[in-house]
Amino acid sequence: MTGKRGGFLRDNGLSLAFGGLFVVTLVGQAVSGAADFNAQQIANGLEPVSMQEYVTSSSFGVDVMENWQSEYLQFFLYIFATVWLVQRGSAESKKPGDEGTESDKDQRVGPHATEDSPEWARTGGWRGLVFSRSLGLLMGALFLLTWAASSVAGWAAYNGEQLGQLEDPVSWFGYLGEADFWNRSFQNWQSEMLAVGSMTVFSVYLRQRGSPESKPVGVAHAETGETG
Amino acid sequence: MPRRCSRPTSVSLALLGGAVLLLGGCASAQRPDVEQVATRFTDPSGDPEARCDLLTPASLASFERSEAAPCAEAINQLPLDSGSVRSVEIWGGEAQVRLTGDTLFLTETHSGWRVTAAGCRMHADAPYDCEVEP
Numbered sequence: 001m002t003g004k005r006g007g008f009l010r011d012n013g014l015s016l017a018f019g020g021l022f023v024v025t026l027v028g029q030a031v032s033g034a035a036d037f038n039a040q041q042i043a044n045g046l047e048p049v050s051m052q053e054y055v056t057s058s059s060f061g062v063d064v065m066e067n068w069q070s071e072y073l074q075f076f077l078y079i080f081a082t083v084w085l086v087q088r089g090s091a092e093s094k095k096p097g098d099e100g101t102e103s104d105k106d107q108r109v110g111p112h113a114t115e116d117s118p119e120w121a122r123t124g125g126w127r128g129l130v131f132s133r134s135l136g137l138l139m140g141a142l143f144l145l146t147w148a149a150s151s152v153a154g155w156a157a158y159n160g161e162q163l164g165q166l167e168d169p170v171s172w173f174g175y176l177g178e179a180d181f182w183n184r185s186f187q188n189w190q191s192e193m194l195a196v197g198s199m200t201v202f203s204v205y206l207r208q209r210g211s212p213e214s215k216p217v218g219v220a221h222a223e224t225g226e227t228g
Numbered sequence: 229m230p231r232r233c234s235r236p237t238s239v240s241l242a243l244l245g246g247a248v249l250l251l252g253g254c255a256s257a258q259r260p261d262v263e264q265v266a267t268r269f270t271d272p273s274g275d276p277e278a279r280c281d282l283l284t285p286a287s288l289a290s291f292e293r294s295e296a297a298p299c300a301e302a303i304n305q306l307p308l309d310s311g312s313v314r315s316v317e318i319w320g321g322e323a324q325v326r327l328t329g330d331t332l333f334l335t336e337t338h339s340g341w342r343v344t345a346a347g348c349r350m351h352a353d354a355p356y357d358c359e360v361e362p
Contacts, residue, residue, distance in 0.1 A: 045286030045362050047337050049321075058320055156319055163322035166333055166345050166355040 061153030069146035070188030076139035089204035091215045095225045255318040265341045266325035270310040276300040284342045286362040
């Protein structure tokens with residue numbers, strides 16, 4: 001079932017809306033971040049920087065990357081965890097008893113693929129293996145890349161701060177052992193785990209009429225896996 | 229106005245690698261300017277007024293306050309060791325130059341690199357103790 005097709009905007013409203021919100025909030029972060037950065041520069045007797053200098057700085061880079069990596073970690077963990085773990089009554093969970101990667105028939109792969117199944121779902125082999133885990137793998141890869149980018153940008157920003165405080169810079173491996181790197185990582189990770197855990201439990205007892213993130217309003221609390 | 233170097237905001241492995249190269253390349257491009265300011269500042273035969281102009285306003289004010297004298301009169305009394313450059317570290321708009329007998333810290337301003345601290349001695353797990361500092 002592909003649903004009734006509308007115009008491009010209507011068919012892609014969710015992606016476009018969040019793409020637009022992403023750009024607007026990133027600009028908001030750049031403007032407020034530059035103001036905050038320059039206030040600190042002036043307080044330290046240093047010159048303020050331009051917007052272009054700020055958005056290409058390691059300070060802005062690490063602030064962006066540390067949030068991106070935690071978002072991708074959240075989705076990576078949730079995608080793989082929901083294969084094997086369930087929460088009775090949650091709209092975010094499969095039904096108890098359905099844990100695991102499920103049968104080829106259930107997943108419509110190989111001989112059970114339909115005419116409009118993606119090609120790699122029909123062909124099987126290594127392509128089928130990769131495609132059937134591609135969402136989680138991409139999230140995992142993006143997490144590793146953005147976490148690595150966060151470590152490099154964080155290292156550069158940290159060393160700039162070290163020199164500004166008349167202290168020696170550290171190596172990249174040295175930075176990986178610094179509290180600054182792990183504090184930035186854990187403070188983002190904990191908030192993602194809280195958000196996902198809350199959503200899992202809240203969707204057992206609360207409803208949002210019309211949202212696929214919720215069960216239909218009249219469905220019992222104990223009912224699992226239905227979305228409305 | 230000197231161009232400040234960009235620093236990494238990469239999202240892919242290629243960009244990540246590029247960011248590391250950018251950090252190194254950027255530091256290499258700025259190294260001659262940083263070295264020149266550090267060696268000019270510590271050169272005892274240099275013009276005192278010109279050497280004082282290489283300090284940031286905050287460090288200049290702090291130095292004159294601590295010496296209770298104009299910088300140009302007091303700077304030659306500073307126990308600075310010009311020596312040769314042993315290493316240079318540049319991170320963003322901050323730099324550190326280690327000379328044979330001295331360590332200096334510099335910051336990038338719209339007028340070029342300026343000295344924030346000089347005559348610095350290392351203290352384990354603590355900021356350097358400097359004769360001139362903000």
